[in-house]
Amino acid sequence: MEYGYPQGHVFYRKMAHKYPLITRGEGVYLYDEKGKRYLDGSGGALVVNIGHGQREISQAVIDQMNQVGYVHGTQFTTRSVEEYADALAEILPAGMDKIYFLSGGSEAVEGAIKLARQYCLESGQPQRWRVASRWHSYHGNTLGSLSVTGRIGSRKPFLPLLLNFPHFPPPYCYRCPYDLVYPECNLKCAKALENLIQVEGPDTISGVIMEPVIGATVGAVVPPDGYLSLIQEICQRYGTLYIDDEVMAGMGRTGRWFAVEHFDVQPDIMVAGKGMSGGYFPLSAVITREEIAERLREKSGGFTHGHTFSHHPVACAVGLTVIRYIQRNNLVEQCRKQGAYLLQKLEELKSFPFVGDVRGKGLMTAIEFVRDRKTKEPFPRSDKFAEKAIDLAFQNGLVLYPGTGFVDGVKGDMVMVGPPFIIEEKQIDELIEILRTTFSRMESMVQ
Ligand SMILES: Cc1ncc(COP(=O)(O)O)c(C=O)c1O
Structure with missing residues (x-):
């Protein structure tokens, strides 16, 4: 039997494709x-x-389900959620230790956009709500995450639905957007962020989101030395949060737990997904510093966000087992x-x-x-x-x-x-x- 549209009832992702089972x-x-x-x-x-x-993962799922398969994140916590957060805090960059669990990368990016907004609002800067990002970037397919995504083809059909977020060129040295050569370019592509912030209005940008190593859109593009530290400097100069999207590059993939660690910069918010569960369960996270979480606690009492499946006990049991497997081996x-x-x-x-x-x-x-x-x-x-x-x-x-x-x-x-x-x-x-x-x-x- 062949699997593919229009046989059967599955609305497949590629409608002209025949899928091996x-x-x-x-x-x-x-x-x-x-x-x-x-x-x-x-x-x-x-x-x-x-x-x-990996049988260890299926066993962890069974064990957790035998204990408890689901509780709502506003009502209870579980040992798997607590222990996984502790395990993550140990490997995250110093100070990044407040972790909000979600199910997918796009959801985590949505969460980061909202967290940046709520932090600005509760810091007396209600005019800051826009998140800057780079052209040819990928941050997800939901409307908020697609608004920061810079992949033209994914955006085009949905442009009327997207938020008015600004974009600037990526550090893609093989085809420099300015036809310059590193290091004589003086990192013009990073300085483009400063131009963007000035043109759009320095007090309107809540955050800047970027992948430390660009993944799905341009293909494993590593930024030149000094690029990310200049970005961080610009973010600090204009009071804009630096959001590090580690959905693809994080969780060890680049040879450090988080790719940002190669570049010696400290983000304000991070998002992770994909490798957190190694694919065994939908799992992602928005991560931030205590100072940012604390601002929300003081002002409104919490993050005005949440999903039915956030802080999922089984997802966190999987995440914990994946980290332990990676560490042990x-x-x-x-x-x-x-x-x-x-x-x-x-x-x-x-x-x-x-x-x-x-x-x-x-x-x-x-x-x-x-x-x-x-x-x-x-x-x-x-x-x-x-x-x-x-x-x-x-x-x-x-x-x-x-x-x-x-x-x-x-x-x-x-x-x-x-x-x-x-x-x-x-x-x-x-x-x-x-x-x-x-x-x-x-x-x-x-x-
Ligand atoms: C860097 C990055 N951010 C966000 C996402 C969105 O994640 P998801 O597909 O789990 O929604 C992806 C997915 O490829 C990604 O590579």
Whole structure:
């Protein structure tokens, strides 16, 4: 039987796609009902960090459900919620230790936008409500999070519904938005934030949200040295909160617990999701400093926010077990080590003429495709290069995560490679071998 629209009753995410039915996951591999094996080279959407089929997680779910499966976050707390918050506070950057649990990354971004607003309101600055962010960024698909998202294609159909939030260019050095070269550029792209704040009105911006390493939209773009500290300095100068979106880059993925730690900056609010549960359960969080939480307690008595499934006992039991697994197996260190090996192997793929750039940090990496490596000319969108590459890799048993449209809102092709942290060197070799086979086929299609 084939699974895909219009058979059955599922409203699938890709309506032209036929879906293999996965019946088993084990380590870095997925198996479909016909027995075909897939190497999960992107951990879904860079979610699966401790691998598939970890019995420890299912046991934690059963144990928690046997104790209690649900309580409402305004009425009770549970041991799993308390212990998970303590475990997170130990690994979060110093001082970031007030943690509000939610279910997904978009929900956490919504929470951060509202937290910034409520903090400003209760600090006597009611005119501050807008959150600045960067073009070609991704922060989620709900209306608030889509308003800060800078991915043109995702925004376009819903523009009339979005909030009037300002955007500025990303630190995408491979295609500098100003045609400059680091360090002579003097970080003009960071200074663009200052221009934006001045033009929009310094006292209207409640926060600035950004990913420390840009993920799904541009593909594992690491900002140049000094970029994030300049952003932080500008935020401080204009009394704007710095919101760090660690949904993709956080929880060890880049070789530090949180990617922001590579850059020695201190955010005011953080959001995390994806890897918090390793994919086993919907789980995310908004995190802040005591001073910000305390302002809300003093003024209105709490955060005017909440969902039926926030502070979920089973989600937190999963989160706690994932952290303990990562700690016990030194997986953040492993991510750094295997990430360096993966990046070195990806570099070798530059022997293919359409591999323009490879980049990343830890096990958050990406390959950007170009029609002409010298001029960096992208492929026409009609070629659907990234989609073809992931479809071919998929046929060859490798799952990757694509991104398009980051050059000018339409053009731009890349794939993200972000396997589970437990990946072994020989499995990275296998991944690279499948990429080689895939790219050889792409080469013959391009010619
Ligand atoms: C950086 C970032 N923020 C927010 C989100 C939204 O998370 P979710 O898809 O769980 O709503 C994503 C999802 O890819 C993301 O990468």
